[in-house]
Amino acid sequence: MAPLTQLKHLLLPIFALHASAFVDYGRVYPSSYAIGAAPTIDADTAYSKKQITLSPASPVLTIDYANEVAGFPFFDVASLSGPTQIEVKYSEEYDALLVPQSDGPWTFSNGLSNTFRRETFNLTSTGLTESYFVQGGQRWQTVRLLTSQPITFTSIGLRATSAHLAADKVPGQLRTSNPIYNGIWDLGARVVQAACIDAGNAPATWDITDQGALIRGQATAQSVKGQGFANYTMTFFTKIVRGGTGWKVAAGSTPYGATFVLTSNYPSDNTFLNTNRTLLPPSTLVFNWPWNIFNQTTVITGTNQYYPLSSPVPEGQWHKISTTISSAGYNGGRFGSGSATKGTFGFGPSEDQIAYFTNVTVAAANGTALYQNDLKSTATLAEYSVDSLGTSICLDGAKRDRLVWVGDFYHTSKVIPASSARFDYILGTIKYALDWQRTSPPYQGLVPISGYMGSRPEYKDLLTSVYGGLNDYQDLFLTSIGEYYRYTADLDGLRPYWTQIKNLVTARLAFIDPVSGLVAGTGASYFLGPVNGSAPTALFSATLRILVPIAKALNDDAAAALYTTTADDLNAALNAKLWNPQLGVYSLSLASPSNFSLTAIAWTILSGAANSSQAASMVAKMPELKLGIGYKTSSADVSSPDYELSPNTQGMLLDALFKAHRDLGVTSLTVAKGLLDDMWSKMVTQDVYYSGASWEYLNPVGKPGIQLFTSLAHPWGAAPTYVLPEYALGISPTSAGYKTFNFQPLLQGLDLTEVNGTVVTPYGNIHAEALQEPWFCLREAMRNAKDDSTTAVMFKCMAGDARTSISATEVKEDVTVYRQSWQIVVTAEKSLVPVELTITITA
Ligand SMILES: *[C@@H]1O[C@H](CO)[C@@H](O)[C@H](O)[C@H]1NC(C)=O
Ligand SMILES: *[C@@H]1O[C@H](CO)[C@@H](O)[C@H](O)[C@H]1NC(C)=O
Ligand SMILES: *[C@@H]1O[C@H](CO)[C@@H](O)[C@H](O)[C@H]1NC(C)=O
Ligand SMILES: *[C@@H]1O[C@H](CO)[C@@H](O)[C@H](O)[C@H]1NC(C)=O
Ligand SMILES: *[C@@H]1O[C@H](CO)[C@@H](O)[C@H](O)[C@H]1NC(C)=O
Ligand SMILES: *[C@@H]1O[C@H](CO)[C@@H](O)[C@H](O)[C@H]1NC(C)=O
Ligand SMILES: *[C@@H]1O[C@H](CO)[C@@H](O)[C@H](O)[C@H]1NC(C)=O
Ligand SMILES: *[C@@H]1O[C@H](CO)[C@@H](O)[C@H](O)[C@H]1NC(C)=O
Ligand SMILES: *[C@@H]1O[C@H](CO)[C@@H](O)[C@H](O)[C@H]1NC(C)=O
Ligand SMILES: *[C@@H]1O[C@H](CO)[C@@H](O)[C@H](O)[C@H]1NC(C)=O
Numbered sequence: 001m002a003p004l005t006q007l008k009h010l011l012l013p014i015f016a017l018h019a020s021a022f023v024d025y026g027r028v029y030p031s032s033y034a035i036g037a038a039p040t041i042d043a044d045t046a047y048s049k050k051q052i053t054l055s056p057a058s059p060v061l062t063i064d065y066a067n068e069v070a071g072f073p074f075f076d077v078a079s080l081s082g083p084t085q086i087e088v089k090y091s092e093e094y095d096a097l098l099v100p101q102s103d104g105p106w107t108f109s110n111g112l113s114n115t116f117r118r119e120t121f122n123l124t125s126t127g128l129t130e131s132y133f134v135q136g137g138q139r140w141q142t143v144r145l146l147t148s149q150p151i152t153f154t155s156i157g158l159r160a161t162s163a164h165l166a167a168d169k170v171p172g173q174l175r176t177s178n179p180i181y182n183g184i185w186d187l188g189a190r191v192v193q194a195a196c197i198d199a200g201n202a203p204a205t206w207d208i209t210d211q212g213a214l215i216r217g218q219a220t221a222q223s224v225k226g227q228g229f230a231n232y233t234m235t236f237f238t239k240i241v242r243g244g245t246g247w248k249v250a251a252g253s254t255p256y257g258a259t260f261v262l263t264s265n266y267p268s269d270n271t272f273l274n275t276n277r278t279l280l281p282p283s284t285l286v287f288n289w290p291w292n293i294f295n296q297t298t299v300i301t302g303t304n305q306y307y308p309l310s311s312p313v314p315e316g317q318w319h320k321i322s323t324t325i326s327s328a329g330y331n332g333g334r335f336g337s338g339s340a341t342k343g344t345f346g347f348g349p350s351e352d353q354i355a356y357f358t359n360v361t362v363a364a365a366n367g368t369a370l371y372q373n374d375l376k377s378t379a380t381l382a383e384y385s386v387d388s389l390g391t392s393i394c395l396d397g398a399k400r401d402r403l404v405w406v407g408d409f410y411h412t413s414k415v416i417p418a419s420s421a422r423f424d425y426i427l428g429t430i431k432y433a434l435d436w437q438r439t440s441p442p443y444q445g446l447v448p449i450s451g452y453m454g455s456r457p458e459y460k461d462l463l464t465s466v467y468g469g470l471n472d473y474q475d476l477f478l479t480s481i482g483e484y485y486r487y488t489a490d491l492d493g494l495r496p497y498w499t500q501i502k503n504l505v506t507a508r509l510a511f512i513d514p515v516s517g518l519v520a521g522t523g524a525s526y527f528l529g530p531v532n533g534s535a536p537t538a539l540f541s542a543t544l545r546i547l548v549p550i551a552k553a554l555n556d557d558a559a560a561a562l563y564t565t566t567a568d569d570l571n572a573a574l575n576a577k578l579w580n581p582q583l584g585v586y587s588l589s590l591a592s593p594s595n596f597s598l599t600a601i602a603w604t605i606l607s608g609a610a611n612s613s614q615a616a617s618m619v620a621k622m623p624e625l626k627l628g629i630g631y632k633t634s635s636a637d638v639s640s641p642d643y644e645l646s647p648n649t650q651g652m653l654l655d656a657l658f659k660a661h662r663d664l665g666v667t668s669l670t671v672a673k674g675l676l677d678d679m680w681s682k683m684v685t686q687d688v689y690y691s692g693a694s695w696e697y698l699n700p701v702g703k704p705g706i707q708l709f710t711s712l713a714h715p716w717g718a719a720p721t722y723v724l725p726e727y728a729l730g731i732s733p734t735s736a737g738y739k740t741f742n743f744q745p746l747l748q749g750l751d752l753t754e755v756n757g758t759v760v761t762p763y764g765n766i767h768a769e770a771l772q773e774p775w776f777c778l779r780e781a782m783r784n785a786k787d788d789s790t791t792a793v794m795f796k797c798m799a800g801d802a803r804t805s806i807s808a809t810e811v812k813e814d815v816t817v818y819r820q821s822w823q824i825v826v827t828a829e830k831s832l833v834p835v836e837l838t839i840t841i842t843a
Helices: 003-015 094-098 179-194 379-383 409-418 423-435 472-488 491-509 534-553 557-578 598-606 612-625 647-663 670-680 720-729 808-813 815-819
Strands: 032-036 052-054 060-080 084-091 118-123 127-130 135-145 151-160 173-176 206-209 212-216 232-242 244-251 258-263 284-288 305-308 318-326 329-332 335-337 344-347 354-364 369-373 731-733 740-743 754-759 766-771 776-783 790-796 821-827 836-842
Touching (some): 032 052, 084 094, 173 720, 409 423, 423 472, 534 598
Antiparallel strands (some): 052 151, 060 127, 060 151, 084 118, 173 754, 206 212, 244 344, 258 284, 284 305, 329 335, 754 766, 776 790
């Protein structure tokens, strides 16, 4: 795509958005596969769209998509002899295919996708059958034949809901002489494709019909209207279409509360052969609290309690179900249990079940009617946060949580410019969060830290639970906005939001403690470290500083001055109150002077609070945080084999370590290189866990950190994708949008002999190459906005005036020359003009 017009083209759809138009990314087919008696990791037969037959002798098809992909699973049947049941599993890592629920279910949120990673189909005719649900992200899939006659497929795959370009086909590029580093860079290029969703590509997961809501098995979705209700009776009518029905009372906006599943009498002609009658016996009420009837790694739920009904529960008939919360617990008809009494209600059958729901009423203990809804209006979808996605956004992860975590967006907003260049997702996420910004107390000025795709901003006064806590997520979100401007200079894109951005800053300024001068706040909590601590204070300093260029570009001198002086004050407070000269590191917090954290080391460097000797001394402290293949976040954390090493926080550190090396003269790159060689390499080198995308957590030996629940497509783990272009290739903007930039490649310290790549800018793509020997080359290409023609101006460092003063021999002999700063000033107009390259060597 045209480099100069790229930004404009990609930004246009944001402003001309039509609600819910599906963006077609084509079909994804397997990369390779195997047919046999059981799943196999050696699914090595290259897929060539030839027919695939499953039979009782070879009932299992293993599909390897090679990399993380997302979409609606489809099955194109060539031939079958009668109704054929298949059980399909999806997973990011191979091992999950060997357990009953694969790597699911997703019991923490309803993310407008299939909650379950196992689903069963009754295929009855030739041609195409597609799953109702999106699968958010997987590398692997199995198809197991359950019935006794063979079936032949013409093709199997996914109708893609996300882009799935190969890493070497996205606009930003990076290649080095180290294949592992290339594999690490690729993780980010893929993860932002899988974890960012176009408006229209996440449809509603409930169907509104004239009989009420038709809901297929999924995590319960809760009404926003019942959040304040307590001690109520919730009554509804339900008709089981298959298997059973399910609901919740006394719940949060997340599916946390009293959970009920009522199974049918399992008529044989409508019951899948793989129905687990131990887990879900027929005509039985199953109760659990708080999450679901399934345990999922870190999302622990209670023990299932079973209450067989005295008469069968037929399908296809309306049942009236009344659940009363009393001081003794929940009374589901004859059954009672539990203790919590407050919270909203929700609906969602269990795996492979389908049911209708209508005529919901809620009555207070004194009989007052609190709520009624026949679930026949489409407004119901947003009320229960299951409406189709209305704005293009980036999620925390492809398969889960599928929430718009605005703190995770920090890394995403930097990975996108370095790779996919899908700036529309960045502006979309900014728009999404600011559409939800609160304009009155509580939380006035704040944005949701974990917004739901299926809700709508009209509910911001009812969904206040999504604004509280993790207050630094607000700052990370603001920093993302600053980064977006730094990469793109897109003032027109940000101007409409400037007042809202300032309102968020104002809300956060109130968290600076007047006594300590550090970031704190009554009842506040921070992801990166404790209140009155180094990490949150340094982050907010960096946040304010990165917004200054936007303020200046908008001629908002007052904001520019306020943000600058406040950032200076925060840095001064950090140095006065938290620098610990005995330890040689900033203290974790006022309350914990002898502990320290890598998040504080990262942000005191990134914010400019730390000077060169402080930075060097902090980097020297890092070995004390070493745990297995990586580093624990804080010295206060207990080391254990289950420790969740975070590539999110270590990504911030990686960025800071390279900055300290480049700007603060910290010579050692041991820690930075170790992060790549020992930790990030683990996401590349282990086929059994490899997803082609970056991970959420790792354990100390380098496996996925929270077992099967681990998101293996989490953009927060992809910092190297933007760090390597900025520091190894060495192209960094010195003014917004790379109008001017530095070229300072780093090869020797990383044991590289070559780095090359493409950096996307609104003025044209920068192609840069750095070779350890015998020369550097730099190319700059421009596009004409009017006719899309290309002017490529090639500048080889071996030729031309600027090179004449340094001969190849000199460069060869004196490698420090490679580390000198090559200042290339590109003056480019938006029409076809010769590109001017001014190259100065700033020794
Ligand atoms: C970029 O670097 C890689 C790794 O050294 C090399 O294989 C490739 O040829 C280089 N590409 C260009 C365009 O120079
Ligand atoms: C599968 O579909 C066929 C055709 O509609 C039907 O006769 C059969 O009962 C179905 N089986 C199940 C388990 O739903
Ligand atoms: C069936 O459910 C039981 C109880 O939850 C569980 O132990 C078992 O693994 C399940 N089996 C399958 C095949 O899902
Ligand atoms: C989940 O695990 C806990 C123990 O950690 C156990 O007590 C509980 O019964 C399990 N729940 C289910 C539904 O398997
Ligand atoms: C609900 O009932 C419980 C138990 O009787 C009581 O403690 C609680 O205060 C009640 N909640 C409300 C909001 O009335
Ligand atoms: C729901 O309520 C409406 C209005 O009272 C009634 O006509 C309808 O029959 C009810 N539906 C069920 C399934 O009871
Ligand atoms: C009945 O309960 C509701 C909800 O708790 C409350 O708002 C209402 O004032 C109560 N009405 C009476 C008459 O006590
Ligand atoms: C932060 O430190 C100041 C000064 O010690 C103290 O007054 C304030 O209560 C602290 N804030 C919090 C939230 O602990
Ligand atoms: C660090 O914090 C931990 C946990 O709060 C505490 O137990 C420990 O004593 C602290 N260590 C130092 C050196 O202050
Ligand atoms: C950095 O700051 C520390 C603490 O204020 C000070 O002791 C040191 O001299 C400074 N180093 C440099 C190089 O300015």
